[in-house]
Amino acid sequence: MNTNIAASHPPESGVDNTYVHTLDRQYVFHSWAQQGSLDPMVIAGAEGCRVWDYVGRSYLDFSSQLVNTNIGHQHxxxxxxxxxxxxxxxxxxxxxxxxxxxxxxxxxxxxxxxxxxxxxxxxxxxxxxxxxxxxxxxxxxxxxxxxxxxxxxxxxxxxxxxxxxxxxxxxxxxxxxxxxxxxxxxxxxxxxxxxxxxxxxxxxxxxxxxxxxxxxxxxxxxxxxxxxxxxxxxxxxxxxxxxxxxxxxxxxxxxxxxxxxxxxxxxxxxxxxxxxxxxxxxxxxxxxxxxxxxxxxxxxxxxxxxxxxxxxxxxxxxxxxxxxxxxxxxxxxxxxxxEGVVANADSVGNGPLAAGLQQLAERYAIIGDWRGVGVFHALELVSDPVYKTPLPGAEVLQLKQQLMENGLLVFTVENRIHVVPPCIVTAAEVEEGLAILDRVLKNYTASR
Known part of the structure; x- marks a missing residue:
């Protein structure tokens, strides 16, 4: 787990993950959810392409939350x-x-x-x-x-x-x-x-x-x-x-x-x-x-x-x-x-991000299809690449959890991992995110 956090963003005095989580579960009604089974991630702060919690766990945000933080966090x-x-x-x-x-x-x-x-x-x-x-x-x-x-x-x-x-x-x-x-x-x-x-x-x-x-x-x-x-x-x-x-x-x-x-x-x-x-x-x-x-x-x-x-x-x-x-x-x-943000989404998204995702698709049979443009991509996961059988949702959620444990946030829907970082993402951050995806997919396919 990545535990680095910028020194300029210390946790608030008297507030921690447990307090915020408890507050949420006691009072907040969530969208698109069965309320009794929720276990929401706690986020304390964010900057650029990263978010973090109150104990310093940091995550590279390749979800752009709900695919909306195009300019990154806290510009x-x-x-x-x-x-x-x-x-x-x-x-x-x-x-x-x-x-x-x-x-x-x-x-x-x-x-x-x-x-x-x-x-x-x-x-x-x-x-x-x-x-x-x-x-x-x-x-x-x-x-x-x-x-x-x-x-x-x-x-x-x-x-x-x-x-x-x-x-x-x-x-x-x-x-x-x-x-x-x-x-x-x-x-x-x-x-x-x-x-x-x-x-x-x-x-x-x-x-x-x-x-x-x-x-x-x-x-x-x-x-x-x-x-x-x-x-x-x-x-x-x-x-x-x-x-x-x-x-x-x-x-x-x-x-x-x-x-x-x-x-x-x-x-x-x-x-x-x-x-x-x-x-x-x-x-x-x-x-x-x-x-x-x-x-x-x-x-x-x-x-x-x-x-x-x-x-x-x-x-x-x-x-x-x-x-x-x-x-x-x-x-x-x-x-x-x-700042040339749209041009960056074009060059980085259609350059190192697309190339890296294509390599993952060629390496792992679990990726039945890969498609995207700019910083808008999806990996469609299958249990049988010949018959294109969708990977069960429970297994996709396991993959998402493993990615989070390795410090990467992604947006998942049904049998897909959506790779949608902010438009400001750098080539170095793309390399970091792809390495996490590669490591998790490798471990996951080896265990199946």
């Missing part, structure tokens, strides 16, 4: 901007104009493609998806939303109904949602033998869903540009271009959910930049300010923005454009620009 410029904003204006109603919100919107629009003109701010990615769906329905006068089975869009009414994974099923209270299969060649639903067949058949499948649901009833197609929680599923390049053409053909709004993939994660400001296309609405959160203060939003294309010049938008949030969150966005985007 001094972002922390300073929040402090400065708090000293002048902590909060204000969204109906008022305030400098931080205007500057944040201006910077976001500067990163968006041509033809986008306004930003609607929310508190997180889920309510950003909610409002993008609302905009599409109001704009088109239609009701149905098409989204993928392999997806996650958030845990609010329409967002969870649009989600494709199992968490949707006990939460399906919103109406008008229809699902389809997006491309995933490793576990193809279309009996495809290569990427070209997977793309062609997935697009034909989507066309048939649109036709069968009634094209004049479909308001929007909602897609994660690169599905994240579902497994970092990089679509064939022609797929998103084909979806764009289908949306145009049938007068459907195309919403791309960039909550996890946006703002540097893939080595570009937006993941759709890899695919030579653009949507009508862009949903964002997480990386826009690395979650230092909760924020999300919808970037709105010019035609939809103009529509609401003389049509009432029936949506709003008390904390839309909260000054502290907006100050964090301004400072984050400025620091990422000045």
């Amino acid at each position: 001094p410029k972002v922390v300073g901007a929040i402090q400065a904003q708090a000293a002048s204006l902590c909060t204000i109603a969204p109906a008022h104009a305030n400098l931080a919100r205007g500057e944040a919107a201006k910077r976001i629009i500067a990163k968006a493609p041509a033809g986008f003109s306004k930003v609607f701010f929310t508190n997180a990615g889920a309510d950003a998806n909610e409002n993008a769906i609302r905009m599409a329905r109001l704009y088109t006068g239609r009701s149905k939303i098409l989204s993928a089975y392999r997806s996650y869009h958030g845990n609010t009414g329409s967002a969870i109904a649009a989600t494709g994974d199992w968490r949707r099923v006990p939460n399906e209270y919103a109406s008008g949602h229809v699902h389809f299969f997006n491309p995933y060649l490793y576990r193809s639903e279309f009996w495809a033998r290569n990427e070209e067949e997977e793309c062609e058949r997935a697009l034909q499948h989507l066309r048939r869903v649109i036709e069968c649901e009634g094209a004049n009833a479909v308001a929007a197609i909602l897609l994660e540009t690169i599905p994240g929680t579902a497994g970092v599923l990089l679509p064939p390049k022609a797929y998103l271009q084909g979806v764009r053409k289908l949306a145009d053909e049938f007068g459907i709004v195309l919403i791309l959910d960039e909550v996890m993939a946006g703002f540097g994660r893939t080595g570009r400001w937006f993941a759709f930049e890899h695919y030579d296309m653009a949507p009508d609405l862009i949903v964002f959160a997480k990386g826009v300010n690395s979650g230092y203060v909760p924020a999300g939003g919808v970037i709105i294309s010019e035609p939809i923005s103009r529509y609401f010049d003389d049509h009432f938008f029936v949506g709003g949030l008390t904390y839309s454009g909260h000054p502290l969150a907006m100050a964090a966005i301004v400072a984050t985007l400025d620091a990422m620009e000045a």
Whole structure:
């Protein structure tokens, strides 16, 4: 176990791991969990790509928490901007104009493609998806939303109904949602033998869903540009271009959910930049300010923005454009620009990180598939590489525990290890993290 901790970050007097753990278990109700079996890790502090507890155990954070700390932990410029904003204006109603919100919107629009003109701010990615769906329905006068089975869009009414994974099923209270299969060649639903067949058949499948649901009833197609929680599923390049053409053909709004993939994660400001296309609405959160203060939003294309010049938008949030969150966005985007953070995610993520993960995939049969871009990768673990049998979740949790015991935090979902360090990760930190992965996988496979 790595027990190093910076001397400048001593444990608080009178506070230790036991106290914080006890406090949590007595009073805190956790998300996505059976409460009685929880044993949460205690975190006392963080900096850059590392977190630590109260006794000095330090961990290299290759999870970016929930894939959101793109600029790393405790960036001094972002922390300073929040402090400065708090000293002048902590909060204000969204109906008022305030400098931080205007500057944040201006910077976001500067990163968006041509033809986008306004930003609607929310508190997180889920309510950003909610409002993008609302905009599409109001704009088109239609009701149905098409989204993928392999997806996650958030845990609010329409967002969870649009989600494709199992968490949707006990939460399906919103109406008008229809699902389809997006491309995933490793576990193809279309009996495809290569990427070209997977793309062609997935697009034909989507066309048939649109036709069968009634094209004049479909308001929007909602897609994660690169599905994240579902497994970092990089679509064939022609797929998103084909979806764009289908949306145009049938007068459907195309919403791309960039909550996890946006703002540097893939080595570009937006993941759709890899695919030579653009949507009508862009949903964002997480990386826009690395979650230092909760924020999300919808970037709105010019035609939809103009529509609401003389049509009432029936949506709003008390904390839309909260000054502290907006100050964090301004400072984050400025620091990422000045420090070449997106370029670093590209060079390190598609360089030593990708090369190292590929070597691990070639070395260990337990890795059935490896895929990713930038600092957005997943190792799909299997018990039988021939039949692609998913490694049981209990075994993946054992691997996660062993990685933590060796000082590495990763994000795990079902039979996958997601390797998603902050966009500021260095080549040396990548080498350290890959060495831990190699050591744990070697020991684990030897013991099976």
